[in-house]
Amino acid sequence: SITAMPALPRAVASQADGLSLRAFPALVPQGSADDPRAGVRVMANAAEAAREHRLGLARLLLQRVRLATARVTTRWTGREALMLAASPYRGTDALVADAQLASALSLVDQLCEPDSVRSPEDFERLVAAARGRHEDRVYEILGHVVRAMEAHSEAEGAVAAHPQASLREVVDDVRENTRRLVHAGFLADTPFGALPHLARYLRAGAVRIERAASSPGALARDLEDMDRIHQAEADIAATRQALERRPYDAHRDAALTQARWMAEELRVSMFAQTLGTPGKVSMKRLLGVLAGAQ
Numbered sequence: 001s002i003t004a005m006p007a008l009p010r011a012v013a014s015q016a017d018g019l020s021l022r023a024f025p026a027l028v029p030q031g032s033a034d035d036p037r038a039g040v041r042v043m044a045n046a047a048e049a050a051r052e053h054r055l056g057l058a059r060l061l062l063q064r065v066r067l068a069t070a071r072v073t074t075r076w077t078g079r080e081a082l083m084l085a086a087s088p089y090r091g092t093d094a095l096v097a098d099a100q101l102a103s104a105l106s107l108v109d110q111l112c113e114p115d116s117v118r119s120p121e122d123f124e125r126l127v128a129a130a131r132g133r134h135e136d137r138v139y140e141i142l143g144h145v146v147r148a149m150e151a152h153s154e155a156e157g158a159v160a161a162h163p164q165a166s167l168r169e170v171v172d173d174v175r176e177n178t179r180r181l182v183h184a185g186f187l188a189d190t191p192f193g194a195l196p197h198l199a200r201y202l203r204a205g206a207v208r209i210e211r212a213a214s215s216p217g218a219l220a221r222d223l224e225d226m227d228r229i230h231q232a233e234a235d236i237a238a239t240r241q242a243l244e245r246r247p248y249d250a251h252r253d254a255a256l257t258q259a260r261w262m263a264e265e266l267r268v269s270m271f272a273q274t275l276g277t278p279g280k281v282s283m284k285r286l287l288g289v290l291a292g293a294q
Contacts, residue, residue, distance in 0.1 A: 001030055001037040005060060005123035008040065008053075010115070024049035027056025033097040033188060036062040036104075048248035054114035055105075057126075062104040064127045065134040069096045075139055083149040084142065088184045096138070098187040099145070103137040104130070106192035141187060144195040151202035152182055158206040162213050170212045170222055173230075174205035177267065194261050197278075201264045204272035211271070225270040232286055233263055239293050255293035262286045 008025045015021070023042045026049035031037035036059035043049040073092060076084065089095040107130045108114050117126055155178055159171050181201055183189075190198065212222040236259050243252055265281040 001039055002027075002060070003063070005117075005120045006040065007120065008118045010118065011046070012042065026050070026053035027060060028052045029055040029059050031059065033101040033185070034094065036060075036066070036101060045247050047250045050115040051248060051250065051253075054108060057114050057117055057123075058101065058104040058108045060123070061108060061126060061130055062100060065104070065131050066100055067096075067135060067138065069093050071135075072096045072099075072138060072142070076142075080142070080146050083146045086149045086153070087145060088182055088186070090184065094184070095142075095145070095187075098185060099138050099141045100134075102141050102187040102190075102192065102195075103134055105188060106141075107133055107137060109192070141192075141195060144198060145187070147199040148182060148202055151199040151206070152178065155202050155205040155209075158209040162209050164213070166219065167209065167213055169226070170209060170219070173226055174209055178202060178205055181264075191257065191261070194264075197261075197264070200268060200275050204268045204275055207275060208267075208271035222271065228283060229263065229267060229270060232266070232283060232290075235287075235290060236260055236263060239290060243293065252293045255289055259286055259290040259293060262289060 008027070011022050011024050013020060013022050023044060024046045025040060025042050027038045028041045029037075029052070030039050038056040038060040041052070043052065069092060073081070073096070084092070084095060087095050089098065108126070111129045111133075112122075112126055117123055155174060159175060162171060181190075181198055187195070208222065212219045236256065239256055239259075243249070243256065262281060263286060265277045265279075266283065266286055268275050269277050269281050
């Protein structure tokens, strides 16, 4: 592990057996949200080095701007504290730590081109810009958690209110999608731009169950749509597995991430239209984006 930003060139060249070889130094993430650390590694793939450098840079930044848990929790209202206590994290320290990591990742993306920060001077400029923003960003992220946990409670209430055997497939699917969205570590795992939408995705599960329970016809339509979205999600998972067997490609990875979150919007469009979507979404659009990742 390192405690200060070293000078890292984008690439280094070497000679071996008469061949000219290029390698790509990068920061790499180490430790955890509770104990953020970074190391240095020389990598063979430039795109993968850039991906890891962003993650390592965020952790090195967090070492410098991290807040004490008590400083964060003193801003919570009683209602916020109650909702945050229902999060899937093992405790307040873990929740705040992951919120701080999510903040650092978002600030790295907002304030710089991550792969361009490769000197102590560049890093100090990033620290100076991030320091005044980090606390409010953490609180913004935790606000999304409060709203998400309110919606999570609604979804759980709908699940509990509908134990009918006829609704089992629908209820199980809502429960599984809820687990995908909200789990220990979900704040740093979720793109910052998707966090404001989590509550709507979760609330869609409650709306869906109530709608499916309203009539046999509504249930039949739900099950048909569920088969369609399951196929799209299976295609996304298969594409992810295929990409992981190949050298990292940033453009394909970005398209796959876009497809994953489009699938959540498609679920809202299919099962809870009354909640609305920010833009037009369709299975055709989702599959077009997914094709760009293949």
